[in-house]
Amino acid sequence: MxxxxxxxxxxxxxxxxxxxxxxxxxxxxxxxxxxxxxxxxxxxxxxxxxxxxxxxxxxxxxxxxxxxxxxxxxxxxxxxxxxxxxxxxxxxxxxxxVSMIFQEPMLAMDPVYTVGRQITESIIKHENVSPDEARRRALTLFEQVRIPSPARRLDAYPHEMSGGMRQRAMIALALACNPxxxxxxxxxxxxxxxxxxxxxxxxxxxxxxxxxxxxxxxxxxxxxxxxxxxxxxxxxxxxxxxxxxxxxxxxxxxxxxxxxxxxxxHGGRLLGNRLPxxxxxxxxxxxxxxxxxxxxxxxxxxxxxxxxxxxxxxxxxxxxxxxxxxxxxxxx
Amino acid sequence: MSTAAEPLPAAAILRSPGYWVTVGRRFRRDPVAVIAALVVLALILMAVFAPWLAPHDPLQGMTLRRLKPPGTEGFPLGTDELGRDMLSRLIFGARISLFMGIVPVFVALAVGAAIGIVSGYAGGWTNTILMRTMDVFFAFPSVLLAVALAGALGPGIFNGMLALILVFIPPIARVAESVTTGVRTRDFVEAARASGAGALLIIRKHVLGNVLGPIFVYAMSLIAVSMILASGLSFLGLGVKPPQPDWGLMLNTLRTAMYSQPLLCALPGVMIFITSISFNIMTDGLRSAMDIKA
Amino acid sequence: MTSPLLEVRGLVKQFPVRKNLFGRATTFVSAVDGIDFDLFEGETLGVVGESGCGKSTTARLLMHLIEPTAGTIRFGGRTVGTAELPVKEFRRQVQMVFQDSYASLNPRLTVEESIAFGPTVHGVSQREANARALSLLERVGLDPRRFAGRFTHELSGGQRQRVNIARALALQPRILVLDEAVSALDKSVEAQVLNLLADLKEAFGLTYLFISHDLEVVRFMSTRVLVMYLGRVAELGPTEALYTGSRHPYTTALLGSLLSMDPDHRTAAPPITGDPPNPIDPPPGCRFHTRCAYAEGVCSARMPALLAGAADAAPHWVACHMHAPRSGHSKLKAGAAPETA
Structure with a gap:
């Protein structure tokens, strides 16, 4: 095909x-x-x-x-x-x-590390950069996925975030190494x-x-x-x-x-009709x-x-x- | 709303095999577990038919033939420190050893499961009081607790058994409680409550069927522990009294011959080992056979 | 409309979140925080809202599976849980279908036993209960010969949910609470079950409380729709009036979140931003003001009352200061009248 x-x-x-x-x-x-x-x-x-x-x-x-x-x-x-x-x-x-984002970020992330640490570790694992540089990049990623007050959220644990915020963090993690x-x-x-x-x-x-x-x-x-x-x-x-x-x-x-x-x-199908x-x-x-x-x-x-x-x-x-x-x- | 009963003969309904039939079928597909179960069965038969199987009187000794090695003419597994036939003593020993392994666990199962299911289903204060009490017993190592209880009650089979029962009630109650708590919060129990059923009926119809299996499997795994503890009590002189043949006690008395006849000395230990590992493997097989998913 | 079949007044449910040393709760979450609504005979009341808005808690409160912290439920004019109407008696009238079709059936019972259990609780003989189970199976589209003797793990999700519906109907209730009853099903199966529910409603003269997060499905199923936000009723009105002329900004945002199904007119901007706030610490005043584009001082100061418009043919309630006369909101909508729910 x-x-x-x-x-x-x-x-x-x-x-x-x-x-x-x-x-x-x-x-x-x-x-x-x-x-x-x-x-x-x-x-x-x-x-x-x-x-x-x-x-x-x-x-x-x-x-x-x-x-x-x-x-x-x-x-x-x-x-x-x-x-x-x-x-x-x-x-x-x-x-x-190639990287992946999952349905349930809570299961895909490690609950004992902060979200920021998981992102910086992924960057350091794949690329030869300093921890400071990795952290700087993690911050940029958080801004990119529009997490409000990103610097503070980097130090949050997954369970401290709401569902939507976690999914944004998951996306940031997936994008960390420019797949x-x-x-x-x-x-x-x-x-x-x-x-x-x-x-x-x-x-x-x-x-x-x-x-x-x-x-x-x-x-x-x-x-x-x-x-x-x-x-x-x-x-x-x-x-x-x-x-x-x-x-x-x-x-x-x-x-x-x-x-x-x-x-x-959808839309036009109203009460009383049967669904095909x-x-x-x-x-x-x-x-x-x-x-x-x-x-x-x-x-x-x-x-x-x-x-x-x-x-x-x-x-x-x-x-x-x-x-x-x-x-x-x-x-x- | 009309629910006029239509004439549908019971035979016309396709019935799935019951839960335990399915478990049995799945269990039979696990060769290791089946072999272990056969070993357990053989041990039980050996205990039941001991008088017919044993070639000699297990209590009749003769100082002339003390501590003969296995393979001696007429005494295939040798003789012990008082010249009694080892094979006969091991066969008869299965009676007391299995008895001490199985009976305390089953009594503890009845009591512990009741405590655990009640506190698990009731929750709240009932749960707190019952489970904290269990925790007090749980705080002691089981060996120490058994020794202390048996010591306090005095030696003898009955007291040893009582000690073992008391040791096994708390862990069984714990498991029963956690399994029941898990089932209680499931939607089908909610649905049963929503249909107006009372607590006792819900426990009988919806809880028991789902918790007894796992509790039973856990209790089965305690049989091996119970046997070893009972042997330990006998070894310390707190359980079975000589000259009764019991594997733990035999291990104790033969200890003196450790250097002259090490093979002989190991035989009761081998029996305990075979029995407990067979029970454990069988239980494992049962557990995975019971784990039926869609 | 006639007098309601079910009247819910001031229903509150608080769950303890944190306990002190003595097991006394110190922090509460108000999952349901004072809701009022009526359920009329023969209607389907759809309940929509996001996770944590209290829809499922409301269902469990209605079923008396959990005790309300405050509030009353009246069924046919009699207060539930009093001498007028004992809970066991009430339970025969109201039954529930849960979201998780697997967890809501006892895995050790056959389909027939599961359905027949309820009637036997209420004194029906085992024989008659079994006969009822078989005819209900037929009614929900499962051949009793093939399915009555089966166990739940042998059935597909759609078949299991049909069994759950049959189980709920076995007590011959007048109200069926459907808590996300089709949400876990595949789309191709969902339509079958929705059709079945529509048929059963007609055949048995049932009244539905249809809880779902799926706005399209709720529109298809419901005569009236109730929108919940953080434990409170935001809007309640006739389905088409609400879908075509929503009054609460939250309802508007929720409807605006529906995807277009048109590749040439994709959604350009999200109707609202951010997540729903944590119900442990809800915002003061109108619960929605933190995400609302029209929020003003009055919105964070006072909680709006649930009011219906003066000119409504059928009452269309909304809890929003923009629809409350003399609320002081600068964008006051016309047609608002001071008629409290």
Whole structure:
């Protein structure tokens, strides 16, 4: 799935398969994901729980327990073959080339150190600078993420900050070593609506300013629309639809995306109407049907859908859909 | 609102296997735990059928054949310092040792679990008073406490057992309390309260099923400790009295032969070791088998 | 409207935060700090607000799962917790569905046992309770043959929440408190459960208190909406009137935080900045004045009363000095009338 861009991809995921082997049965959480992230681009990875969106994201930093996970395929960040990295090189790669912000900063930060210390330590670990210089940079970062009275907040512990403030500190920590790629795993899901907007706008602004390339995992389409250039919709471990935000939102072609869009109680849908719901429940990854995983819930499913997993079809420039019946989903 | 009962035959309902059936199935998949459980079973059978299994009378000694090494004709595991057959004494010793390991723990389980569940569910002052009392006992090292209690009560199996029961009540109550406190705050207990159920009914229907398992597993892990403590008491002359065969006591009396027959001297210790490690491994297996998640 | 089914007056709940040496609390957090509202038969009252605003505490107070520090709840004209209406009797009338579908079902009980438990508490025979459980399962869209004998860990999130709804309905209540009941569900499943709730409401003539942080879902579900901020009611009015003509600046900001779903009209600036203040030490006067663009001296000096407009067809209450006549606020809105809630 390649949109037209002459530039070289900064992140290139090809044929990614992630299988968890820890349980009684192996579970394939990601089943053949291809994704190129261009320089300065934001891609929203959209999906429900179990769709494999977070697993894909975490694979880029190799955060899964090595012994219980089998990763196949390729992940390249420019010239770095991520799946080949070992020990020291992997530690250098994390945070310096690619860094990540999490849904719950309280769990991602160390509760016994001040936020400032965690940032300066990360800077000192990756770069050869003096503690004073590191502290100065941490202060600049705090100003960048607009934490009020930054000098004082550097000496605060994570639990002394409010949810929104912690998420800003988390962003500062992620940006500490000027990474080229920023991965965001549902960074606003745990936040209140009024705070979520602030964090989204901040991320959008920083991405613009610093020319960051970003993958933004979310389960909320509207969040994706707010920050992303492209949206990739995942279902049962595969990207079922990918395209520019406008294409995916205005003319979704995969029945699942169409279902997700119409299922939202939004604006015009008022009391008393029924919501058009997608029937059934998300699939059991340890027990996937052959062929298209969405077929059992799909209004357009036919015999052909149960045969083999559909290959991506380009419905318009850069807009790919994994569905064999795109003729039925085209807008009249 | 109508809830007219539709005729749905009970047999038509697909029933999942019960919790303990699932636990059993998961336990059987753990070969190490299964082997440990078989060892425990063998030990128990050995204790029960001791009179039929033992080749000699465990109390009948003969000064002529004192301290024969293992492998002696007619005495496969040798003889002790009074010339009694070691094999027979070890087989009979399982009776008292297992008894002293299992019975105190089960009595303490009944009492400790009751104390812990009540204080965990009630919370507040009840909890504070009960648990602080337990803490007083907890403050002493268990070995010291057992020795002191047994010493104060005087030697004998019954007093030794009483001492062990008193030693085990506080830790079991502690575990029961913390497990119950964890369950009490779960939403399903709230939902039961919201449906108007009283405390006793909630404890019976919603709390017990969720706390007894973990408490039981913890108590199982104490069986090995209890055996070792009981052996220790016997070793100090505070538990079983000679000439009764008990592994701890045997360890004590054979101590004199440490240099002449070290192998012989180690045998009761080996039995204690095998028993306690089997119990521990079995408990570990049970614990992970009980940890059923979605 | 007729007389309300449920009347809440001056409800306060303080939790101890810090205790002194003797276990006596010295610092309190007022999770709910004097709220009044009515719940009318057959309506769905949506409750929105950010974390820490007291929505869930309100739900638990209504269910009598925690004791209120002050205030009364009247059900059908009878005061709950007095001889007029004992708590156990009240509980049959009001049931709750929790957010966490997994934690709210006993993992050791089968689905059928979980649903049948409530009725047996109130004297229904086990046999009849089981029959009721099976028919309710059918009613919430789960085939009793397949699901009655299952344990909760074998079900998906959506199926578990259906079981929770069936469990709540087993007592044949008149009011259902839904505390973020669909928030943990995937979007594709959420719509199914919302539809189910709408059907059940109609079929059984239920009244809902629908608590959610999701403004879109609340708009879809509710006849009236109550907006909470730091333990107090900020605004309460008919859904469309409130969504299209919000009166409290906080409601306006909350609605302004909704994302547009339009890539060509993205949100340009956040409607308000900062986080909600710590409820342990709430600001004096109007709780919202620290984040409000229209705050003046009067806002930090006096707490605004909850008032409805004089010209309202259906009462639309707001606690804001801009809507209180003679409050002295310079941006006084027209149409405000001194009618206290």
């Amino acid at each position: 390649t949109p037209g861009s002459g530039d070289e991809a900064i992140l290139d995921i090809s044929g990614l398969r992630v299988t968890f082997t820890g349980g009684p049965r192996p579970v394939r959480a990601v089943d053949g994901v291809d994704l190129k992230l261009w320089r300065g681009e934001v891609v929203a990875l959209l999906g429900e729980s179990g769709s494999g969106k977070s697993v894909t994201l975490r694979s880029i930093l190799r955060l899964h327990p090595e012994k219980k996970t089998r990763i196949e395929g390729g992940i390249r960040v420019q010239d770095v073959d991520v799946l080949r990295l070992k020990g020291r090189a992997l530690a250098d790669f994390r945070g310096k080339r 080229q790629v920023l991965l965001a795993d549902e960074p606003t899901t745990a936040l209140d609506a009024t705070v979520q907007v602030q964090i989204l706008l901040l991320l959008r602004e920083l991405q613009h300013q610093l020319g960051l390339s970003m993958i933004f995992v979310t389960h909320d389409i509207s969040v994706g629309v707010e920050v992303a250039d492209r949206i990739a919709v995942m279902y049962a471990g595969r990207i079922v639809e990918i395209g520019s935000v406008r294409d995916v939102i205005r003319s979704p072609r995969h029945p699942y995306t169409i279902g997700l869009m119409s299922t939202r109680p 719901a997608i029937p059934g429940s998300p699939p059991d990854l340890a027990n996937l049907p052959p062929g298209c995983a969405f077929a059992p819930r799909c209004p357009h499913a036919g015999e052909v859908c149960g045969v083999s997993a559909p290959a991506p079809v380009e419905v318009s420039a850069g807009h790919w859909v994994r569905c064999v019946r795109t003729d039925l989903t085209a807008k009249a």
